Amino acid sequence: GINAEYGGKLARMERYMCSRFFIDFPDIEKQSEVIEKYLVGHCSNSRGTVQCARSRYTYLMVLHRVIEQSTVCLMNHERRQTLRFITQAACVCLKQANTAEAASVPQSKVLKSRFSPNAAPFLPGQLYSRS
Numbered sequence: 001g002i003n004a005e006y007g008g009k010l011a012r013m014e015r016y017m018c019s020r021f022f023i024d025f026p027d028i029e030k031q032s033e034v035i036e037k038y039l040v041g042h043c044s045n046s047r048g049t050v051q052c053a054r055s056r057y058t059y060l061m062v063l064h065r066v067i068e069q070s071t072v073c074l075m076n077h078e079r080r081q082t083l084r085f086i087t088q089a090a091c092v093c094l095k096q097a098n099t100a101e102a103a104s105v106p107q108s109k110v111l112k113s114r115f116s117p118n119a120a121p122f123l124p125g126q127l128y129s130r131s
Contacts, residue, residue, distance in 0.1 A: 014066045014070040018067055021034075028082060028085060035060075035063070035086070039060075043056050050097050053094070056093040057093040060093060064083060064086045067079070
């Protein structure tokens with residue numbers, strides 16, 4: 001695990017990095033542009049669509065946690081706006097991962113609900129998003 005001294009340094013560094021990010025990129029348009037560029041630049045589809053989408057999702061959830069816990073310099077509405085953008089982007093990544101994964105499964109392994117013939121297919125043990 002993380003020892004207390006390292007954890008304290010990590011928390012201070014996260015606060016500092018959040019402060020710098022919001023000073024350098026004060027509005028949601030700039031923030032979203034920078035985050036999207038980072039995601040494109042640091043996760044290429046060469047690793048596979050599913051893996052790339054999952055990596056982006058993981059990064060966004062860590063970013064969400066850091067901003068939620070570390071940002072003291074933002075007003076509440078600015079914080080909510082940034083967290084909402086990150087949440088929406090993470091949902092898009094999760095949907096991409098689920099869609100790509102579902103597309104890669106042979107039709108013989110995809111199950112249909114016996115209760116509703118119009119229900120979306122789902123994968124055993126997986127959450128499936130219809131939207």
